Amino acid sequence: MIEFEYTITDKLGIHARPAGLLVREASKYNSDISLKIGEKTADAKKIFSVMGLAAKQGDRTQITVSGEDESTASEALQSFFGVNL
Amino acid sequence: MQGKGVSSGIAIGTIKYCAQTTRTVEKRQVTDFPAEIVRFESARALAAAQLGELAVSTAQKLGKENSLLFEIHQMMLEDTDYRESVTQIIQGQQVCAEYAVQETAGQFKEMFASMDDEYMKERAADVQDVSRRVIALLTGIGEESLLGDKPVILAAEDFSPSETAQFDRDKVLALLTSTGSGNSHTAIFARTMGIPAVIGVGGALTPDCDGLFAVLDGETGTVVLNPDEVTLAEYRKKAAEQRQREELLLAYRGKKGVSRSGKEINIYANIGSPEDVPAVLKNDAEGVGLFRSEFLYLEQSDFPGEDTQYNAYKAVLESMVGKRVVIRTLDIGADKQADYFGLAHEENPALGLRAVRICLTRPDIFKTQLRALCRASVHGKLAIMIPMITSVNEVRQVKSILKDVQDELDVAGIRYSDSIELGIMVETPAAAIISDLLAEEVDFFSIGTNDLTQYTLAIDRQNHAIEPFCDTHHDAILRLIATVVRNAHAKGLWVGICGELAGDLSLMKFYLDVGVDELSVAPPLVLGLRKAVCDSE
Numbered sequence: 001m002i003e004f005e006y007t008i009t010d011k012l013g014i015h016a017r018p019a020g021l022l023v024r025e026a027s028k029y030n031s032d033i034s035l036k037i038g039e040k041t042a043d044a045k046k047i048f049s050v051m052g053l054a055a056k057q058g059d060r061t062q063i064t065v066s067g068e069d070e071s072t073a074s075e076a077l078q079s080f081f082g083v084n085l
Numbered sequence: 086m087q088g089k090g091v092s093s094g095i096a097i098g099t100i101k102y103c104a105q106t107t108r109t110v111e112k113r114q115v116t117d118f119p120a121e122i123v124r125f126e127s128a129r130a131l132a133a134a135q136l137g138e139l140a141v142s143t144a145q146k147l148g149k150e151n152s153l154l155f156e157i158h159q160m161m162l163e164d165t166d167y168r169e170s171v172t173q174i175i176q177g178q179q180v181c182a183e184y185a186v187q188e189t190a191g192q193f194k195e196m197f198a199s200m201d202d203e204y205m206k207e208r209a210a211d212v213q214d215v216s217r218r219v220i221a222l223l224t225g226i227g228e229e230s231l232l233g234d235k236p237v238i239l240a241a242e243d244f245s246p247s248e249t250a251q252f253d254r255d256k257v258l259a260l261l262t263s264t265g266s267g268n269s270h271t272a273i274f275a276r277t278m279g280i281p282a283v284i285g286v287g288g289a290l291t292p293d294c295d296g297l298f299a300v301l302d303g304e305t306g307t308v309v310l311n312p313d314e315v316t317l318a319e320y321r322k323k324a325a326e327q328r329q330r331e332e333l334l335l336a337y338r339g340k341k342g343v344s345r346s347g348k349e350i351n352i353y354a355n356i357g358s359p360e361d362v363p364a365v366l367k368n369d370a371e372g373v374g375l376f377r378s379e380f381l382y383l384e385q386s387d388f389p390g391e392d393t394q395y396n397a398y399k400a401v402l403e404s405m406v407g408k409r410v411v412i413r414t415l416d417i418g419a420d421k422q423a424d425y426f427g428l429a430h431e432e433n434p435a436l437g438l439r440a441v442r443i444c445l446t447r448p449d450i451f452k453t454q455l456r457a458l459c460r461a462s463v464h465g466k467l468a469i470m471i472p473m474i475t476s477v478n479e480v481r482q483v484k485s486i487l488k489d490v491q492d493e494l495d496v497a498g499i500r501y502s503d504s505i506e507l508g509i510m511v512e513t514p515a516a517a518i519i520s521d522l523l524a525e526e527v528d529f530f531s532i533g534t535n536d537l538t539q540y541t542l543a544i545d546r547q548n549h550a551i552e553p554f555c556d557t558h559h560d561a562i563l564r565l566i567a568t569v570v571r572n573a574h575a576k577g578l579w580v581g582i583c584g585e586l587a588g589d590l591s592l593m594k595f596y597l598d599v600g601v602d603e604l605s606v607a608p609p610l611v612l613g614l615r616k617a618v619c620d621s622e
Contacts, residue, residue, distance in 0.1 A: 009392065011392075012204065015204055015205070016154070016208060016211070017157075019157070020153055020156055020157035023160050024156070024160075046164050046166055047160040047161055047164050048161065048166050048193060049164075049166060051197075051205065051208060052196060054200050054201070
């Protein structure tokens with residue numbers, strides 16, 4: 001299991017567009033990928049779940065990746081967050 | 086009826102009113118629920134596949150940016166929470182699939198609607214849109230085909246993205262809605278596709294309008310139902326003129342604006358946000374002569390951050406691929422107010438704390454913008470333009486702040502272009518009169534005729550009572566323009582005009598005679614202006 005933290009810098013937070021991109025990116029990997037902001041947790045492969053987080057700019061997001069391809073997945077996601085969010 | 090014209094053009098034809106397909110489905114009990122689940126799954130899979138195709142065709146027609154929405158819709162239908170909810174309702178309540186989908190849609194809509202975020206609240210419409218597609222497949226009613234054989238003016242309360250994307254340009258004369266804003270999907274699609282559109286006409290538009298004959302003006306926002314012969318003739322003439330003009334002008338794409346005697350004037354376009362760039366490219370402007378950066382400030386509740394600005398500037402510079410983009414720095418004040426600036430009330434706002442005066446009073450705000458501009462400069466050909474200059478000293482202060490910003494970027498190891506042009510807007514009589522001195526300091530001038538006229542003639546341009554006194558061709562204005570051009574050319578600077586006067590075809594001879602290098606106008610006027618240059622001696 002790999003965990004990392006990312007603070008959302010995008011002004012709109014995780015709105016529909018990045019949520020869609022995130023789901024698309026996360027779905028490439030077999031690992032379970034979850035996001036946690038405060039008390040709320042979301043499955044990164046489910047669009048409603050991710051949008052339901054209503055992540056805003058400045059929110060500290062804890063990302064947990066767990067599974068056989070967790071190291072590739074977490075690397076890809078770290079750069080995804082950096083570029084898109 | 087009167088609404089907001091969001092996409093210009095005249096349409097004359099029959100209105101087809103598309104009743105909102107919020108038909109409620111019957112709650113039918115089923116005994117064989119496994120079969121019902123299979124029914125749901127196959128309809129859902131088909132709907133998702135349709136959305137996938139829609140995404141592909143939209144990407145081809147309108148670019149990838151516009152197709153992502155349908156991919157998101159597809160993801161919604163593939164979402165396991167959504168699917169499980171439908172299946173559980175079918176199983177638990179032993180009801181038909183269409184009812185279960187409607188119930189599920191309701192729950193997810195509720196989730197979005199209860200979110201503490203205006204943007205997310207609106208996503209309820211997306212859930213509705215995708216669920217409606219599945220229900221239509223299940224009930225076999227099919228999405229009522231919006232279009233018959235004859236082209237029509239399509240009317241509705243508002244259109245969903247999946248509806249607009251399916252419109253066949255040849256079958257839609259215009260779009261007309263009772264709700265919606267300038268930023269609604271309907272407005273954006275209409276502009277992208279070049280379909281005339283009037284939105285927000287309110288309660289005047291009812292399902293009873295279906296089948297009525299009407300004329301619609303996408304520029305003024307006026308819609309006339311059952312027009313009389315006179316009105317009809319008037320709009321027919323307007324439409325014919327418009328069509329003729331457009332066809333004629335297409336020939337001027339890819340051409341240069343060169344007069345018969347060989348004088349060249351570059352025709353640029355004025356824009357207010359990155360969203361206007363498609364229109365600039367469509368009309369083949371040779372550059373952006375004025376990108377008003379105000380939209381970044383006016384549509385906000387707080388100062389826009391450096392990254393937000395950087396992204397907007399970068400988007401425009403990249404889409405203009407190497408063509409010059411003149412970005413005007415902050416021009417808040419006077420008639421353009423933003424509350425969070427906390428500006429005090431002024432007796433004479435037009436003569437008050439505005440534009441560069443704010444920037445020099447509060448350099449922190451200015452620095453953020455300059456930093457974003459410098460960072461974006463590596464993505465294209467950037468020219469920075471400072472508004473409301475009245476003295477050489479102001480220009481020197483601006484240059485010193487710009488130098489500070491660039492030094493900071495150097496220290497941080499952040500790249501910026503070394504060929505950024507710096508220019509000023511000549512819009513005060515003072516700047517025009519000392520343009521010989523100002524020319525020593527900058528790379529170009531752009532004459533802002535709106536303010537120059539107001540300040541020179543002492544005429545408030547927002548006061549209609551004094552309109553008769555406002556002679557936009559006043560010799561004082563023309564002499565100032567000639568002086569500015571002469572002084573600029575003496576120092577090797579180029580000069581443009583970016584106010585309303587730039588589009589005044591009756592002044593073309595004057596512009597060519599004094600040697601104006603560039604005229605910048607609204608995108609739809611570009612080709613007409615280029616034609617005027619080519620037709621001149």
